[in-house]
Amino acid sequence: MATRLLLLADTHVPKRARDLPAEVWDAVEQADVVVHAGDWVDVGLLDELEARSRRLVACYGNNDHGELRERLPDVARVSLEGLSIGVVHETGQSAGREERMAAAYDDLDVLVFGHSHIPWDTTAASGLRLLNPGSPTDRRRQPHCTYMTALAQDGALSEVTLHRLPRP
Template sequence: MRLAIVSDTHLPRGARRLPDEALARMRAADLVVHAGDLMRVEVLELLEALGPPVVAVFGNVDDAPVRARLPERVEVDLEGGVRLGVVHDAGPAKGRLARMRRAFPSCDAVVFGHSHIPLHQTSEDGAFQLFNPGSPTERRRQPRHTMGEAVVRGGAIAFAFLDLD
C-alpha cells in the first residue's frame, strides 16, 4: 500500500498551485493523506477528484466549510494492522515525539503539518514514528518544496520525503 502525504498547501493563493509531480504521486497512491491547512473546500474536492481515497484533517487557516467537513484529528487503519494518526499541529518541538505517542496510543505513526518543516522521527524502541511532509506549495525557509510518501508492507510503515523542486 502506497500513501501520498501532503500538508500546508495553502490554496488558492495567487498563481500558486500543486506541482504536477505532487498531483501525479497522489493519483498513483492507494491513499492520499493531507495534514491540514488546505484553506478552501475546493482544494479538498480537487484531492478527492484525483481518484484515491483522501484522509484529511483541518488546520489553523482552514475556512468554515473545510472545518465543517474535516475532523481536527483522525486515526485510520491501514493494511497489515498498521494504524496511522493525522493531526495538523503537533505542538512545540520539545517533547513532540513523546507527546504525540501519548495522544495517539493505538497508532504506529502520526503525520502532522503546520511547521512546513520536513521531519521524520522514530522512537528509541522503533515502535512509533512521527512524520511531517513539509509543504508542496509554501516552503517558507526550507530549501525545497516537499511532500511525503509512505509504503505499508508486512505490518510496518516506511516514510520518505520527495523533493518537488
C-alpha cells in the first residue's frame, strides 16, 4: 500500500494570499496525508485543511500565534508506511543544515520544514531526507510559488515532485 503525501509550508493565508491556489486544493483532495510545516498565519486555513483532508500532520511556524500555537505542536511526528517523518518550521541557515538536523532528529527518516520559502531536497550522510516544499502563495526570491508531492511506501519515499505554480 502506498500513501500519497502533499507537502506544504508558508501558506501565509490571508496575509500573502486570500486562499490557496485551486491546484493546491485539488492536490489536497488527492492526498492521503497533507503535511504542513507552519506559517499558516490564520486559524481559518487550519480549520479548512482539517475538514478537507483525509489526514493532516502539521506544526506551527514563527508567524503563528494564539490558537494556532494552542492546537499545533512545534514539531509534529508521524509514522507512515514504515517511515518516521518529522515536521518543523525552522531549521536555521542552509550551511550545515544536513548535519545539524541529522544530529537533532536522529530518529527520523524524513524531515519536512519551511520558513525560507526556498524549495529544498537533500539527504544527510545519516540518510535523513530533508524536504522544504517552498510556498504555494509567497515565492519571495524564487521564480515560482511551489509545493511538493511524494509517495511513502515500504519504508521508502519516492516520486518526490516539486510542483511550480503559474504566476498570477
